[in-house]
Amino acid sequence: MKIAILSRNPRLYSTRRLVEAGEQLGHEVDVIDTMHCYMDITSSNPSVRYDGKPLPKYDAVIPRIGASVTFYGTAVVRQFEMMGTYSINESVAISRSRDKLRSLQLMSRKGLGLPKTGFAHHPDKIGDLLKNVGGAPVVIKLLEGTQGIGVVLAESNKTAESIIEAFMGLKANILVQEYIKEAGGADIRCLVVGGKVIAAMKRQGAEGEFRSNLHRGGTASLIRLSPEERRTAVEAAKVMGLNMCGVDILRSNNGPLIMEVNSSPGLEGIESATGKDVASMIIKHIEKTAFLSSTKTKGKG
């Protein structure tokens, strides 16, 4: 097969591993810089141009679209879909998962376990917003935050109010969430590919840190999932419409709660924690599905 990886940087671990795995399995793999693609979107014969030439017809694309380039990146993926190219994650599913509020609303609709969550832009009654999610301790999150930055634990309602006021002053959209203390500063990353959890790891925050992000000094280790956790992760991927994703789960007294679903999950942490060749499993999934289903939406989403 001819496979394109849409990535800004061929040196990134995940990109390198996918190239390696693809070539080992006998495929031709190109890394295409998403942001350098350009196209005539009105042409009746859709194509993508790159470096002065039209790109060849690929059998499959693997989008690795960073959060900061979602808007342009999904347009490029959509163009590939219009050409009939299979994308492991379709553009609509990527956009859907990038919008945290939309994701939470969709998962809530399907009755999936979520931490009690409120969202607000400029509430007049902060006290009521807090009461709605059960009061302090609460976790307050900037909607646009990543890698644990902009995620704050407020132990008291007074602290929570001050933080919310500060964020309001910055005109930011915020999430206010019940604090799941029993998770113990850890979360579980489940890698779902083709409707199955193919690898999972536990991420534990550094001593005295409630955020488990590896970027914040957290450490990853192997974990056994309960059948309920497995089901929850698979269901979350299905609701989002993602064939490949990372589902982050908190272990609570009320069962697994979904924190978020990531459409471009990193491979480094999970491959080293589990010792699994996740990259090859992704390529093998593409081998099985690329010709069968082609693209579902053909860029119509």
Ligand SMILES: Nc1ncnc2c1ncn2[C@@H]1O[C@H](COP(=O)(O)OP(=O)(O)OP(=O)(O)O)[C@@H](O)[C@H]1O
């Ligand atoms: N409601 C909560 N209860 C307990 N711990 C939480 C809660 N929300 C977040 N955490 C901890 O904080 C960490 C960071 O939160 P979250 O994943 O929501 O933000 P982020 O990592 O900055 O976002 P992104 O993953 O999109 O980069 C989580 O991995 C988890 O360990």
Ligand SMILES: [Mg+2]
């Ligand atoms: Mg997050």
Ligand SMILES: [Mg+2]
């Ligand atoms: Mg996170």
